[in-house]
Amino acid sequence: MSNVPADLRYLKSHEWARLEADGTVTVGISDHAQQALGDLVFAEVPEAGRRVTAGEACAVVESVKAASDVYSPVSGEVVAANADLGGQPELINQDPYGAGWLMRIRPDDKAHFSTLLDAKAYEAALAAETH
Amino acid sequence: MGLRTPLFDTHVAAGARIVDFGGWDMPVNYGSQIEEHHGVRRDAGMFDVSHMCVVDLRGARVKDYLRRLLANDVAKLTQAGKALYSCMLRDHGGVIDDLIVYYMDDQWYRMVVNAGTRDKDLDWLRAHAGDFGVSVEPRFDLAMIAVQGPNARQKASALLAPALAARALELGPFFGTAGDGWFVARTGYTGEDGWEIMLPAQEAAGFWGRLRETGVMPCGLGARDTLRLEAGMNLYGSDMDETTSPLESGLGWTIAWDPQDRNFIGREALTAQKAHGVARKLVGLLLADRGVLRSHQKVIVPAVGEGEVTSGTFSPTLERSIGLARVPSQTTDRCEVEIRGRLLSATVVKPPFVRHGKITIPL
Numbered sequence: 162m163s164n165v166p167a168d169l170r171y172l173k174s175h176e177w178a179r180l181e182a183d184g185t186v187t188v189g190i191s192d193h194a195q196q197a198l199g200d201l202v203f204a205e206v207p208e209a210g211r212r213v214t215a216g217e218a219c220a221v222v223e224s225v226k227a228a229s230d231v232y233s234p235v236s237g238e239v240v241a242a243n244a245d246l247g248g249q250p251e252l253i254n255q256d257p258y259g260a261g262w263l264m265r266i267r268p269d270d271k272a273h274f275s276t277l278l279d280a281k282a283y284e285a286a287l288a289a290e291t292h
Numbered sequence: 293m294g295l296r297t298p299l300f301d302t303h304v305a306a307g308a309r310i311v312d313f314g315g316w317d318m319p320v321n322y323g324s325q326i327e328e329h330h331g332v333r334r335d336a337g338m339f340d341v342s343h344m345c346v347v348d349l350r351g352a353r354v355k356d357y358l359r360r361l362l363a364n365d366v367a368k369l370t371q372a373g374k375a376l377y378s379c380m381l382r383d384h385g386g387v388i389d390d391l392i393v394y395y396m397d398d399q400w401y402r403m404v405v406n407a408g409t410r411d412k413d414l415d416w417l418r419a420h421a422g423d424f425g426v427s428v429e430p431r432f433d434l435a436m437i438a439v440q441g442p443n444a445r446q447k448a449s450a451l452l453a454p455a456l457a458a459r460a461l462e463l464g465p466f467f468g469t470a471g472d473g474w475f476v477a478r479t480g481y482t483g484e485d486g487w488e489i490m491l492p493a494q495e496a497a498g499f500w501g502r503l504r505e506t507g508v509m510p511c512g513l514g515a516r517d518t519l520r521l522e523a524g525m526n527l528y529g530s531d532m533d534e535t536t537s538p539l540e541s542g543l544g545w546t547i548a549w550d551p552q553d554r555n556f557i558g559r560e561a562l563t564a565q566k567a568h569g570v571a572r573k574l575v576g577l578l579l580a581d582r583g584v585l586r587s588h589q590k591v592i593v594p595a596v597g598e599g600e601v602t603s604g605t606f607s608p609t610l611e612r613s614i615g616l617a618r619v620p621s622q623t624t625d626r627c628e629v630e631i632r633g634r635l636l637s638a639t640v641v642k643p644p645f646v647r648h649g650k651i652t653i654p655l
Binding site for chain 2: 199200202203205221223225226227228247
């Protein structure tokens with residue numbers, strides 16, 4: 162079973178989002194996603210300063226098997242990308258909700274965050290997907 | 293539900309991730325595909341390859357039959373148990389399948405064909421069998437387990453019947469030996485030493501379990517693909533099919549042109565293709581930039597033309613992306629690959645990338 166932390170928000174496409182104290186939103190892929198993809202070998206994340214739109218494919222993670230788009234949960238400006246993934250893409254497998262984060266976005270509209278799936282809704286979406 | 297091998301329940305119980313492969317429910321990995329890959333390169337791993345089809349071909353004229361059907365020449369096989377890799381071609385030179393054939397005795401050859409092509413292979417084999425009085429018997433009663441890696445033979449030998457183990461350990465590369473309904477061959481699809489073991493289906497789960505207890509790592513089709521690609525071995529359906537000839541697929545070495553009067557199916561087409569000049573060739577690629585080569589990505593050879601990646605992956609041994617690509621014949625040492633709208637630089641290399649645990653190309 163995959164781990165779905167209760168304090169995060171999610172997209173059906175398996176991204177997670179965390180609202181930080183400074184108002185930015187950290188984004189990564191869920192434990193379920195990293196398990197399904199298998200060993201991650203490459204991550205392409207947007208550079209700081211780039212504008213992204215909610216629902217936009219703005220990053221790519223690649224496992225040995227396949228490449229997978231990562232969609233932005235919010236609209237805003239990328240303020241940081243996880244530079245450690247360049248040398249250690251396996252951080253996404255090892256710690257998907259921690260060291261394996263992908264990018265941090267300053268959202269245009271903070272209220273949008275609360276429209277994302279909560280843990281319960283994401284778990285329901287996962288259950289629906291596997292049935 | 294797809295087709296299942298005799299080891300399906302064993303894979304599920306071991307926590308394998310199951311995927312569809314050519315209509316078969318097969319394990320793609322049991323955990324980390326990269327660890328499985330390294331397990332084979334450094335020690336010993338095993339693969340359930342029971343989805344592949346063993347076919348016994350028998351008859352007084354079976355040798356003539358195979359000399360007509362295969363682009364390589366079974367007349368090269370003079371010692372019992374010797375194996376030959378060959379393509380089987382359509383009249384126009386397209387590859388129906390690639391296969392291994394073992395010479396068992398003058399009236400019996402054993403062939404191993406791919407899973408996804410099994411039905412058309414059997415149709416083709418049967419369509420030509422009548423002319424030669426050959427019987428075509430697929431051995432659905434056999435399972436097949438590949439044990440591969442530098443320590444694979446030593447670990448597996450302890451689990452074979454003593455007489456069979458003794459003969460198996462004496463085998464040279466590309467030889468096989470039979471005993472008690474089992475068949476052990478020193479062949480594989482990883483670039484490492486090892487055996488492919490055919491055995492009665494009902495004995496497969498027990499043997500697999502004993503291999504596991506003796507320290508042979510279960511490996512899925514994911515690792516099988518990265519290992520074969522590092523070893524520079526083609527995958528049917530990706531690197532060649534009925535629309536490509538062996539000459540365009542890096543398999544010219546498997547065509548036996550001599551003797552010139554051997555009229556194998558496809559010979560005329562290949563001869564014509566050679567006379568006109570083969571326009572495309574299959575090469576190895578090493579991606580210089582960061583990223584991962586995948587099949588169907590476009591290859592651009594500046595001032596020459598375009599081609600396509602036929603297989604691509606991240607190589608766990610090289611920690612770089614490698615691939616095979618079909619490109620214009622004039623291609624030399626460099627090209628570009630279009631990945632998500634960007635052109636990344638790659639070097640053209642001669643496979644294999646890795647053999648017997650050692651990197652064989654300049655990095």
